[in-house]
Amino acid sequence: MSRRVVLGVCGGIAAYKAVEVCRLLVESGMHVAPVLTEGATHFVGPLTFSALASEPARTTLLGAPEPVPHTTLGQSADLVIVAPATAKLLGKYAAGISDDLLTATLLATRAPVLLAPAMHTEMWEHPAVRANVETLLARGVHLVGPDAGPLAGGDVGVGRLADPARIVDAALGLVGGGSGPLTGRRVLVTSGGTREAIDPVRYIGNRSSGKMGDAVAAAAARRGAEVVLVTTTSRPTREGIEVVRVESAQEMADVVLDRFDRSDAVVMAAAVADFRPKTAAPTKIKKGGGVPEILLEPTPDILAMLGERKAAGQMLVGFAAETGNLRANAAAKLTAKRLDLIVANDVTEPGSGFEVDTNRATLLDSAGGVDELPLMSKAALAEVVVDRIEGGLAARDGGGAGP
Numbered sequence: 001m002s003r004r005v006v007l008g009v010c011g012g013i014a015a016y017k018a019v020e021v022c023r024l025l026v027e028s029g030m031h032v033a034p035v036l037t038e039g040a041t042h043f044v045g046p047l048t049f050s051a052l053a054s055e056p057a058r059t060t061l062l063g064a065p066e067p068v069p070h071t072t073l074g075q076s077a078d079l080v081i082v083a084p085a086t087a088k089l090l091g092k093y094a095a096g097i098s099d100d101l102l103t104a105t106l107l108a109t110r111a112p113v114l115l116a117p118a119m120h121t122e123m124w125e126h127p128a129v130r131a132n133v134e135t136l137l138a139r140g141v142h143l144v145g146p147d148a149g150p151l152a153g154g155d156v157g158v159g160r161l162a163d164p165a166r167i168v169d170a171a172l173g174l175v176g177g178g179s180g181p182l183t184g185r186r187v188l189v190t191s192g193g194t195r196e197a198i199d200p201v202r203y204i205g206n207r208s209s210g211k212m213g214d215a216v217a218a219a220a221a222r223r224g225a226e227v228v229l230v231t232t233t234s235r236p237t238r239e240g241i242e243v244v245r246v247e248s249a250q251e252m253a254d255v256v257l258d259r260f261d262r263s264d265a266v267v268m269a270a271a272v273a274d275f276r277p278k279t280a281a282p283t284k285i286k287k288g289g290g291v292p293e294i295l296l297e298p299t300p301d302i303l304a305m306l307g308e309r310k311a312a313g314q315m316l317v318g319f320a321a322e323t324g325n326l327r328a329n330a331a332a333k334l335t336a337k338r339l340d341l342i343v344a345n346d347v348t349e350p351g352s353g354f355e356v357d358t359n360r361a362t363l364l365d366s367a368g369g370v371d372e373l374p375l376m377s378k379a380a381l382a383e384v385v386v387d388r389i390e391g392g393l394a395a396r397d398g399g400g401a402g403p
């Protein structure tokens with residue numbers, strides 16, 4: 001049975017991001033009941049939430065169809081989330097004031113409560129707000145964010161609403177994970193850049209941070225998939241994801257090939273070295289010996305090997321890191337490696353590719369489809385990629401083979 005979540009939304013500019021929180025919660029298999037404060041309705045309409053959530057959005061304590069909506073909501077909830085939680089909401093909740101449906105629901109529930117505050121830095125740092133937060137934490141309320149970054153009005157500082165995906169991860173952590181459209185599916189994702197040893201100290205590497213692959217792994221896990229992340233990085237990952245750490249292309253190939261038969265989908269977001277030193281020196285190469293000549297040899301092409309082995313029900317997704325001729329180069333990789341989908345990004349474009357939190361990609365699929373996406377967060381791009389995996393696997397179940 002799906003978990004019931006009350007999603008409270010307060011009146012702040014970040015209210016528009018609560019729409020994405022709502023969508024991600026539903027996609028994770030949650031039953032979502034939205035509750036908007038009067039202030040929230042100035043920023044985003046109840047109709048938007050009603051269309052995305054599991055039941056119509058509620059906005060009033062009095063005059064609702066049921067006589068006591070706050071107790072109905074509070075008692076049946078497995079979790080109450082407030083995103084964004086304004087300074088006013090924190091103050092009222094800490095003081096036990098219930099003058100609208102959301103604050104009444106917060107007082108009427110025994111379920112865990114997760115608050116995602118969002119406000120200007122000065123407000124977040126005000127002693128009154130700090131004291132309210134301390135009070136709420138002492139009562140067992142959970143907090144996610146706020147993050148540092150750009151705020152409304154051009155300011156920059158702490159107070160930004162946590163990324164919707166992070167709010168949903170925190171929510172899933174509190175209600176013990178979830179089921180979703182990918183429940184029962186096994187998805188293997190690679191992330192980070194491989195390191196090819198020159199000697200015990202030095203290596204040939206690249207600039208991959210692992211952010212893109214990690215976002216795909218988290219998005220698949222949120223939808224209920226059993227996820228294995230094969231990574232060269234040690235970035236924190238979402239609870240429930242099995243992490244296998246590797247260093248070189250060979251180590252990555254060994255793990256991925258070993259796990260491939262048990263995977264429904266593989267997403268190779270890792271930047272795998274194409275070449276490695278033919279031999280790694282057993283001890284540190286000394287300067288005194290002159291400039292060394294390092295002979296390179298090709299690494300195993302993991303995706304190409306997977307493409308050869310791929311069974312009818314499996315989906316193979318590659319990435320293409322390009323510096324020009326994006327579509328033509330990516331299309332050639334799609335065909336040569338027998339992929340179902342390739343996510344092509346121009347790594348020279350500002351805001352795209354390595355290390356940044358955003359990416360701009362063109363998706364090319366084996367049916368000839370091309371989808372040029374705008375610049376978006378890596379978390380949002382990961383959702384698009386996982387949408388395609390979800391659709392592709394469902395089509396295979398139904399006898400089709402759409403990517």
Ligand code: PMT
Binds near residue numbers: 207303
């Ligand atoms: O990690 P971030 O900092 O977030 O950066 C994200 C990213 C730029 C690394 C990511 O978006 C990306 O483009 N990943 C693919 C990088 C890459 O190796 O591209 P490629 O065009 O060289 O390789 C094509 C595909 O073959 C890739 O899926 C790659 O994983 C795979 N490959 C490559 C070489 C090899 N020996 N074996 C492989 O499987």
